Amino acid sequence: MKFKSFLIKYAEIGVKGKNRFLFEDALVRQIHLSLKPLNSTCHVYKEVGRIYVDICDYDYEEVIEALQHVFGIVGICPVVQIEDNGFEDLKQTIVKYMDEMYKEKKITFKVNARRARKNYPLKSMEINAAIGEALLKAFPEIRVDVHNPQVMLNIEIRKRINIYSETIPGPGGMPVGTAGKGMLLLSGGIDSPVAGYMMAKRGVNLEAVYFHTPPYTSDRAKQKVMDLAKKVAAYSGPIKLNIVNFTDIQMYIYEQCPHEELTIIMKRYFYKIAERLAEAHGCLALITGESVGQVSSQTMQSLGVINSVCEKLPVFRPLIAFDKQDIVDISEKIDTYEISIEPYEDCCTTFVADHPVTKPNLKIIKKSETRLQEKIDELVETALQNVEEVIITSE
Ligand code: ATP
Ligand code: MG
Numbered sequence: 001m002k003f004k005s006f007l008i009k010y011a012e013i014g015v016k017g018k019n020r021f022l023f024e025d026a027l028v029r030q031i032h033l034s035l036k037p038l039n040s041t042c043h044v045y046k047e048v049g050r051i052y053v054d055i056c057d058y059d060y061e062e063v064i065e066a067l068q069h070v071f072g073i074v075g076i077c078p079v080v081q082i083e084d085n086g087f088e089d090l091k092q093t094i095v096k097y098m099d100e101m102y103k104e105k106k107i108t109f110k111v112n113a114r115r116a117r118k119n120y121p122l123k124s125m126e127i128n129a130a131i132g133e134a135l136l137k138a139f140p141e142i143r144v145d146v147h148n149p150q151v152m153l154n155i156e157i158r159k160r161i162n163i164y165s166e167t168i169p170g171p172g173g174m175p176v177g178t179a180g181k182g183m184l185l186l187s188g189g190i191d192s193p194v195a196g197y198m199m200a201k202r203g204v205n206l207e208a209v210y211f212h213t214p215p216y217t218s219d220r221a222k223q224k225v226m227d228l229a230k231k232v233a234a235y236s237g238p239i240k241l242n243i244v245n246f247t248d249i250q251m252y253i254y255e256q257c258p259h260e261e262l263t264i265i266m267k268r269y270f271y272k273i274a275e276r277l278a279e280a281h282g283c284l285a286l287i288t289g290e291s292v293g294q295v296s297s298q299t300m301q302s303l304g305v306i307n308s309v310c311e312k313l314p315v316f317r318p319l320i321a322f323d324k325q326d327i328v329d330i331s332e333k334i335d336t337y338e339i340s341i342e343p344y345e346d347c348c349t350t351f352v353a354d355h356p357v358t359k360p361n362l363k364i365i366k367k368s369e370t371r372l373q374e375k376i377d378e379l380v381e382t383a384l385q386n387v388e389e390v391i392i393t394s395e
Contacts, residue, residue: 001078001100003060006067007164008051009075011172026175026203027051027072033237034066037395048116048158052079064168069235071201072178073170077154080163087122087130090161094131095138097163098153108145109135109165113155120157127155174203176237181205182316183278184287185270186232186241188224190340191289191319193232194330198318199287200236207281208239208392209274211246216351221344226392231336234394242277243388246270249379250351256371259353263297264360265369266351267306269380275310276384286315291322301359308362 010027024046031044031053040058044051055063067076082093098109113127122130131153132144156162184196186208196206210225226241233239246269253265274286290298297306307315319327331337369376 001097003078003080004054004056005079005081006053006055006063007077007079007162008053008067008073009077009167009170010051010072011074023072023175023178024051026177027070029177030070030072030175030237031067034070035063038062038066050158052081068168068171070175071171071173071203071235072175074172075167076170077164077167081160082163083160084120084157087127090155091131091134094153094155094163095134098135098139098142098165101165102142102151105139105141107150108143108148109151109153110144110146110149111135111153111155113157115157117157117159127157131155171201171235173201176200176203176235177205179203179205180284181207181282182285182287183274183281183283183313184208184239185274185289186210186225186229187289188221188228188340188342188344189289190324190331190337191291191294191327193228193289193336193340194327194334195287195289195318196232196239197235197330197334197336199316200232204236204287206232206236206239206287207242207278207283209242209244209277211244211270211273213247213250214245216247216250217345224339224342224344226390227339228336229392230394231334231339233392235334238391238393240281241390241392243390244273244277244383245386245388246383249376249383252372252375252379254351257368260355260357261360261365261368262351262353263356264302264305264365267297267302268309268365268369271306271309271315273380273383275313276380277387278313283313285313286310288315288317289319289327290317291319291324291327294324296356296358299358301361302357305360305362305365 042055111128113124
């Protein structure tokens, strides 16, 4: 059956009181953006507590796939919309609808009428009974099951009448653009793309920063990060990726500081630079893919020492209590896993010490950092002045 419209169901954003329209408008905007690349003629609009997509010349699978990338949607219902031409007309339309939708007819069903327009001549229960009876008469094989029906036939009496019986799950979450912007520290690993996806799911717009260390990390490693950003952008919308050349800072730390502290000190400079960029670009938080205990730099002590360089912005770590396998599961779902496991070196592995400190002490780390006094500020400024910006989109 070829549908001309989809009814979009949303949950959480329905309860936002006075701000509700902002959320609905953001959802309409995101739906528009997701359908644009399909080049179908479509009209996305809201109408008393409902969002509709009217669309023609389209491929069903493509449209569903696009809508399943829009946060804020909990259900996608292919819907038949008709004008109210009397109850007889409604009955006939529904018999035809069920005939086309369930060709085999070996189903149990329940009619679920909702009368949002109270001047309709029949009450909901009367509609349920009369439509049920008409269907049983038209198709002797089908059965009613009011407790656990295979098909819930929804009839919504509004200005027009909506008929639908299928709900395809959406991704949930909040529409991107309703929560402000965050700066994602994006590496080529498994975790950070998932962290970005999870924050976007809460409505956060993403910008990203990648610390590149040529020639110790190759152009291919940089391309890998862009490929990952592209996958995340399919959910979050376009991402501005800031590529920071970190080589001189990395080498300077390597020359001046104890090697077992290298990872910690390097991460502190990642955070410092990321915070500077975030502030300059209007981001409200940093986002990382860290999870307690995963590696030596992610012990509670290490996280504390790294975190303490951030003076102005909070650091969000949506994966902090996730097991690796749970993160892998999400990365497979969002299609980043295969890219993340490509074997291109990252700067941490090139310089990592045999026995990095796992319980760093802030005072000791700060003391080591005094050895950087002479040149570090200048190196940080140079890195910030030479940031390469790339806009990453999903196409
Ligand atoms: P991931 O799988 O995200 O790479 P990881 O388990 O390898 O994480 P670390 O290398 O300790 O962990 O990195 C912790 C976090 O620091 C990453 O999740 C990411 O947010 C950030 N990060 C690490 N390396 C870089 C980099 N080169 N550029 C930007 N951010 C980075
Ligand atoms: Mg990593």
